[in-house]
Amino acid sequence: MSDYRKNPIITDIYTADPAPMVVKDTLYLYTTHDEDELVDNFYTMVDWRCYSTKDMVNWIDHGRIFGLSDIEWAETRAWAPQCIERNGRFYLYCPVKKTGSGMAIAVGVSDSPTGPFKDIGHPLVDEGDWNDIDPTVFIDDDGQAYLYFGNPELRYVLLNEDMVSFDEKVGVVKVPMTEASFGKGSHMTGTSYGEGPWFYKRNGLYYMVFAGFAPGERRNEHFGYATSSFATGPWKYKGVLMEEGPCFTNHPGICDFKGHSYLFYHTDELPGGSLFHRSVCVAEFTYNEDGTIDTVSKCDGVKKI
């Protein structure tokens, strides 16, 4: 039995947009799924997948755990999800294209991390535009849960304790898209922030990792990150976390697991890979003493823990 897991870690289907969640001694990994056959030569994605491991080398494939056909109001685009546990229930936040409209965020609820998940019956966030994608969720020590999301603007809502509604009085808050917060870049706001935010707290410092576009002509996505002393910012840009790769998109997912820190990402490295046929990878990294993170290289794989 091997003590090493080579990247990409999933090789039987194309997967992207990795979102890890640690529960007790198990790391669950939620991913999107790029279909082999494309419709209209665009992202063709109809379901979400779940995998789990206890040692980073041996993975269990839990298969399809939620999909467009479980969401009556959804049309296409089963895009980047994230799952979180609260009071023994699991909430899977998923961007989808709403029938006859733009992107919106669905929530699937389950008593098990591996589903099946049940749609709450309506979008949680639906501004009627295309910005409502790539939700990232975090519950702070005081119990307040935050859902950040967005492309090209980073926005957030304050989730209520039920995790399936948000504080309507505060509404959808638009984060100021400044170079001081997200660096200079070539995306629509003039910053490097693109999409795929990943929000978490570690040692009292809040992190916003994101997929971004460096300045210049059309670039592939790299990862940048910003930190803050508060959950709602102001965010201070801290630099590039992973250099851009050969694939147009990338999507960060970060967690600590059994004393190790991992950055999940995706590439187009599997045979037959393309910008619409991606594959999930993982790299181990360490934090500097002040909480900053040096640029993490795409790597060959990870060791057993």
Ligand code: FUB
């Ligand atoms: O996988 C579809 C979309 O591409 C995701 O929502 C983005 O983060 C990018 O990876």
